[in-house]
Amino acid sequence: MAKTxxxxxxxxxFHIGHLKLLRRLSEMGDKVIVAVSTDExxxxxxxxxxIPYDQRAAIVEAIDCVDLVIPEESWEQKLSDVKRYQVDVFAIGEDWKGKxxxxxELCEVVYLPRTRNISTTELKRSLKRFLSISQDDLRKAFEVLELLRKDLE
Incomplete structure (x- = not known):
């Protein structure tokens, strides 16, 4: 019997942690449904x-182990989605443990470990730090890199 x-x-x-999660889900069942949170x-x-919802949903939908992408529009919809799609396994990151x-009562609930050393929050922090580097400092760094490149030739 197929497992959803x-x-x-x-x-x-989208990063490697997301990809690993989706692959783990495909190993847990035959059909993988991903609810992507809407912008609202x-x-x-x-x-x-x-990244806007339409693009995020398209990226997730393009992953070969994903069978269906639906919009997540509220906290309450999880109960109705489990019923509507006859879900066998509800899986989510362990940071939601117990929630x-x-x-x-309706399906197996699994809290999965997150991929170590990667998260969207940390990527956004890194991007913010990178963008805060002054143009003068970036110019100096590129000059050093150019000198190193010439030394290697």
Whole structure:
């Protein structure tokens, strides 16, 4: 009997942690459904995204182990999605541990470990730090790199 797995997320700045999560989900079942948070829902959660919903959903949909992408528009929809799509496994990152145990009446709930040393939040922090480097410092760094390149020739 086919097993359906569902997960939820923003999937902003798609990275290797996202890919590993989706691959793990495909190993847990035969059909993988991914609910991608809409821009409006992220705003309600106080999250800012760099990539608009339509593009984030298209990126996730292009992953070969994903069978269906749906919009996540509210916290409450998880219960109705589990019923609507006859979900066997609800899987999400372990940082949500305990938050979705109420779904255990309908399906198995699995909290997965996150990929070490990678997160969208950390990528955004790194980008912010990078963008705060002065143009003068960047110019000096490129001059040093150019000198090193010439020395290697």
């Amino acid at each position: 797995v569902i997960t939820y997320g923003t999937f902003d700045m 829902f992220n705003e309600l959660k106080g999250k800012k995204t760099l 979705f145990d109420f779904l255990e």
